[in-house]
Amino acid sequence: MSAVWITNAAAVTPLGNDPGELWQRLLAGQTSIKPVTRFRTDNYHADLASCFDDLDPASGGSRGPTLLERLIPQIGPVPSEALLITATTKGGIDNLERTRRDLPAEARDMLLANMAEKICAQLGLTGGSLNINAACASSTLAVAQGAALIATGGVETVLIACMDLVTEFVFSGFSALQALSTTPCRPFDRKRSGLSLGEGAAALLLMSEARARREERSHLGTVLGWGAANDAHHITAPDPNGHGLQQAIEQALKRARLYPEDIIAISAHGTGTIYNDRMELKAFKTVFGDRRIPIYSVKGAIGHTLGAAGGIEVALGLKSLATQTVPPTVGFTNPEAGAEGCVSPTSLKIAGECLLTTNSGFGGINAALILGKGWAS
């Protein structure tokens, strides 16, 4: 089995145009969640999201290609034979809104595979491409699948690219489900009342250790383990006992040949909904016992970026390992039962090599990755 290195990481969010800027603003406890001006919110449950102020629609009508234009220059050199795995839940769904309003719109932007097609064309990739959709665990699973293909020797290099937008389509849906918070979301807080949506994109270049060494690539980190499991419980609500997430974490630990005590911090999904956060704390308690392991969520700072969440959180997890720092959980004040001593409104120093990052989504899916500290930041 080949070791899987992460040799480059890029991220674009309204809180920062690259991982470095995003990390600094996250450490400063800032948030980009604010009132939405992109569409009218008068009839929705809330009016907040993390949106770019200046993300104009591209010529085809969707804002997706504009966001990708900001991401792609950050990616750096990618071998042309790399496999591309994209992850998006709704791609250019803003073009469906335009189509239904009789506005000009490129229909292909609505196809899940279209993002992969565009990136391949821009980067000249010839190694094949596909999109993975697993709701809010999409990019986490994309990283897991890319790592599995490299580990088994199927490919040497995989580029992961993920993206999702704040659209009225998605915003109205979460509003209809009464899942939106009327204040910026407060992950793991006793007074949390829902999630805040966000938009963003990320890219991660995965490479076999042998290839990366041969090309003298940076070693930002290693994908040590991965796991995924379905709750088989409910289509939109998590299993209150957290069995699916527990199973995913245990798979990841087994694959990484690690014990729970090897994990020094957890980048949680932490959406700020009552049920998600409670479920996560339960799963973590089952796996890690009474240990007060640092847990954080970035969604109070950048919102829930859906299919891009896992990728952005990996980019930030690498920063966390490199700086041996857990960022603050923005919006968190009073701990939910089980979060005491684990979740913090301020940054914390950590010491160790392995970080767990998890995401869960509609359809009952849960995914977990274990990242190892790199040698170069």
Next chain:
Amino acid sequence: MTAVITGIGWVTAAGMGRGKDRTRLEMPAASLPEITRQAVFNAPYPRFGRMDRYCRLGLAAIAFALRDAALEKWSRKRNVGIIASTVYGCLNTDVDYCDTIMSQEGRLASPHLFAYTLPNCFLGEAAIRFGLTGSGFIVSAPSASELWCLRMALTNLSGGEFETVLCGICDLARPPFFPEADPAAPGALFLVIEALGRTDRTVYGALRLNRDGTPEFNGRPVKNLATLAREGLNAAAARRLPAPDRPPDPNLEWHFA
């Protein structure tokens, strides 16, 4: 790594079926049949009628495939994964949902429809219905989407991610705003794939992933999942697969293991 196909199920414009019923698998570019609960399940299943059409299509094909592999009934949840390929996913449902927000400026947005605006939702419904706790995701690719789906199913199976995997395709008819696209045949088709040596079920044939990532079935390259399923059905017919409820004959060479 070698795996075996132990179940095949489908819903196409030509009808619904499963491998051991010895019906022909055809995927014509025509309208799909109405997928009622009675056509798929014997017992009442009120939730089925409330699902969107895309979800019902995928779930029905999965039900037929699991039934074909004698895996439909369960008492304990199992580590069975699902990987499916789609072109349009739930876009037809997206249109229906979008129309609920277009009227009255969002006041009538349907939470029920929104819950089905992700293409992986039918994987979740199948997981609940059949107690499947393995990983599941949807693959969409500019080309060779079905082969990526199969390659990932076999990679995950060989990596021990799950003990059994359902691998398939699911697409409703092309949405109306894609006039330029090829009229792909709508339908859903799923294969139950298990690791060689870990099943005592009757098998349709052996799958192998070559070092270059290309899948082979009974020693021949796989073109797409429909062709793969037909070759499996043909291989089974040549070996005179038993009628659905008859126990397998241990003297016949169906058990590759």
